[in-house]
Amino acid sequence: MANEEENVGNMKSQLTNLFYASLRAAFPHEPDVVPLVVASTTKFGDYQCNNAPGLFTKFRRNGTHYMNVHSVGQAIMMNLPPSEMIESCSIGGPGFVNVKLSNNWIAKSIQKMLIDGIGTWSPRLPVRRAVVDFSSPNIAKEMHVGHLRSTVIGDSIARMLEFSNVDVLRRNHVGDWGTQFGMLIEYLFEKFPNVEDVNETAIGDLQAFYKESKKRFETDLAFKARAQKAVVQLQGGESKYLQAWTQICEISRKEFDKIYELLEVHLEEMGESFYNPYIPKVIEALSNQGLVEVNEGARVIFIEGFKIPLIVVKKDGGYNYASTDLAALWYRLNEEKADWIIYVTDVGQQQHFDMVFRAAKGAGWLPDDDGTYPKASHVGFGLVLGEDGKRFRTRSSEVVRLVDLLDEAKSRMLKEAKEKQKKRLTNGIAIQWSEEELEQIAKLVGYAAVKYADLKNNRLTNYTFSFKQMLNCQGNTAVYLLYAYARLCSIIEKFEQNIWELKTTGLLVLDHVDERMLGLHLMRFSEIVEEACSNLLPSVLCDYLYNLSEYFTKFYLNCQVVGSAEETSRVLLCEATATVMRKCFHLLGIVPRNKI
Numbered sequence: 295m296a297n298e299e300e301n302v303g304n305m306k307s308q309l310t311n312l313f314y315a316s317l318r319a320a321f322p323h324e325p326d327v328v329p330l331v332v333a334s335t336t337k338f339g340d341y342q343c344n345n346a347p348g349l350f351t352k353f354r355r356n357g358t359h360y361m362n363v364h365s366v367g368q369a370i371m372m373n374l375p376p377s378e379m380i381e382s383c384s385i386g387g388p389g390f391v392n393v394k395l396s397n398n399w400i401a402k403s404i405q406k407m408l409i410d411g412i413g414t415w416s417p418r419l420p421v422r423r424a425v426v427d428f429s430s431p432n433i434a435k436e437m438h439v440g441h442l443r444s445t446v447i448g449d450s451i452a453r454m455l456e457f458s459n460v461d462v463l464r465r466n467h468v469g470d471w472g473t474q475f476g477m478l479i480e481y482l483f484e485k486f487p488n489v490e491d492v493n494e495t496a497i498g499d500l501q502a503f504y505k506e507s508k509k510r511f512e513t514d515l516a517f518k519a520r521a522q523k524a525v526v527q528l529q530g531g532e533s534k535y536l537q538a539w540t541q542i543c544e545i546s547r548k549e550f551d552k553i554y555e556l557l558e559v560h561l562e563e564m565g566e567s568f569y570n571p572y573i574p575k576v577i578e579a580l581s582n583q584g585l586v587e588v589n590e591g592a593r594v595i596f597i598e599g600f601k602i603p604l605i606v607v608k609k610d611g612g613y614n615y616a617s618t619d620l621a622a623l624w625y626r627l628n629e630e631k632a633d634w635i636i637y638v639t640d641v642g643q644q645q646h647f648d649m650v651f652r653a654a655k656g657a658g659w660l661p662d663d664d665g666t667y668p669k670a671s672h673v674g675f676g677l678v679l680g681e682d683g684k685r686f687r688t689r690s691s692e693v694v695r696l697v698d699l700l701d702e703a704k705s706r707m708l709k710e711a712k713e714k715q716k717k718r719l720t721n722g723i724a725i726q727w728s729e730e731e732l733e734q735i736a737k738l739v740g741y742a743a744v745k746y747a748d749l750k751n752n753r754l755t756n757y758t759f760s761f762k763q764m765l766n767c768q769g770n771t772a773v774y775l776l777y778a779y780a781r782l783c784s785i786i787e788k789f790e791q792n793i794w795e796l797k798t799t800g801l802l803v804l805d806h807v808d809e810r811m812l813g814l815h816l817m818r819f820s821e822i823v824e825e826a827c828s829n830l831l832p833s834v835l836c837d838y839l840y841n842l843s844e845y846f847t848k849f850y851l852n853c854q855v856v857g858s859a860e861e862t863s864r865v866l867l868c869e870a871t872a873t874v875m876r877k878c879f880h881l882l883g884i885v886p887r888n889k890i
């Protein structure tokens with residue numbers, strides 16, 4: 295189907311529309327053929343349409359008057375409606391139609407974006423509302439680097455969807471329910487017989503509290519029995535137990551919020567407990583459909599292709615992680631009316647989500663075909679490894695605390711910035727930054743480095759956490775990109791005339807080959823964001839941003855900006871690059887500065 299609404303920023307979708315028309319005209323008997331348009335990797339064009347080989351094979355089977363694949367390509371090319379975006383077309387070896395875009399059109403489109411804003415380049419997705427379930431740490435446990443990955447990747451996905459005009463529900467599915475609360479509550483009662491004494495400072499380190507209570511649970515039978523009873527009392531809604539539970543959650547929440555504030559990530563907490571009241575109804579509905587069976591005392595759903603079934607009610611009658619996720623999925627589809635539900639966790643949970651989604655398909659909540667909506671997707675990511683290649687731990691083999699990581703990145707940046715400043719001073723150059731500004735910059739760059747290192751990797755692979763690498767000012771790092779952006783801003787600043795005025799009075803032209811390459815890459819922004827969104831891969835956007843900075847460097851090296859005859863046009867090209875870079879940073883959750 296051709297896009298109903300023309301997306302002015304998306305060259306690929308505009309070309310797809312043109313080829314759609316051409317295919318209809320050239321082969322009226324083949325109404326189902328969908329244009330296969332891709333960015334070209336050859337020097338013959340900027341894009342190519344790859345339909346000819348497939349069509350020719352099909353025609354040959356059914357008897358055809360086309361002599362060869364080349365003539366099929368020819369027919370596609372000849373039927374292209376005239377368009378100002380196309381400079382020329384040619385046929386490549388196996389019938390591919392190469393398209394060279396018009397310089398004039400690229401320049402005009404970029405200038406239009408400068409005037410109308412980059413919002414006009416936002417992708418169009420067939421989604422109205424999405425739930426992004428991310429971060430989701432567990433109460434009374436520390437947030438670890440895995441949760442950092444989930445937080446950073448989830449935030450970027452949410453940002454890209456929001457930019458694409460999707461209504462995004464950012465959900466923090468915290469682990470705030472389950473049997474562990476029995477022991478936590480019982481231990482709380484034991485330590486603080488007087489409820490008034492319970493507060494954050496009294497408990498201190500909640501993680502240590504968790505460990506101590508677990509130890510009691512494992513070693514003291516009487517305590518264990520009380521803890522198990524406490525779970526029932528909590529689930530029965532007894533106020534004393536609910537109050538203790540609330541207190542424990544509140545302390546954890548404060549800790550989590552500190553991190554979200556540092557990372558500037560916004561989330562709305564709807565923990566496991568929220569869905570608890572919905573579980574019985576959902577399981578009953580699944581049972582009525584004949585999907586739930588009794589197996590070894592538990593109630594389960596068997597799923598084709600999986601050896602073990604999905605347990606939805608445990609032997610003891612209690613609910614578990616899967617029962618909660620089924621109820622949450624039901625709620626998100628039916629109450630929140632989301633048409634795309636995205637879960638960001640480590641790949642270790644892949645099977646759990648596969649089974650939950652398959653159960654939902656079996657129940658008819660989701661269509662079988664993953665290409666249609668509503669849809670549920672698991673965004674899995676690999677482990678974070680230490681430089682020794684093993685699971686990332688501290689020396690005392692503890693889980694690495696997130697706050698410490700962020701602090702370390704910042705203090706390393708600060709040290710470097712101070713040294714740089716000292717050097718300037720010894721060379722007789724005036725001090726650039728106050729202490730406060732240095733702090734600010736170090737924080738901004740340090741945090742950005744941690745986020746970017748997480749985002750740029752293909753998320754499915756494990757990744758090695760290395761401060762040295764992520765804080766390097768060369769190569770594909772946030773530090774390099776933030777400096778490149780600041781340099782770009784200073785070039786634009788040198789230009790005295792008002793940029794705003796120039797956008798309408800100046801004329802952008804792309805005559806030099808490096809101007810054209812940069813312009814073409816700028817124009818690809820919208821389709822890249824669309825690809826990153828559709829495949830849930832922020833790394834695609836990181837690669838784009840890094841390449842953009844490389845194209846810019848090349849342009850700047852070979853094309854004089856300030857003081858040249860092409861000054862106005864080139865400053866506009868700089869401004870467009872800065873605009874697109876800024877948006878990329880924003881979509882990755884990074885805040886750039888004009889000066890660093």
Ligand code: ARG
Nearest residue numbers: 427430431432467468469639
């Ligand atoms: N709390 C879980 C963990 O820390 C992640 C929850 C992910 N979301 C979900 N709906 N299951 O591993």
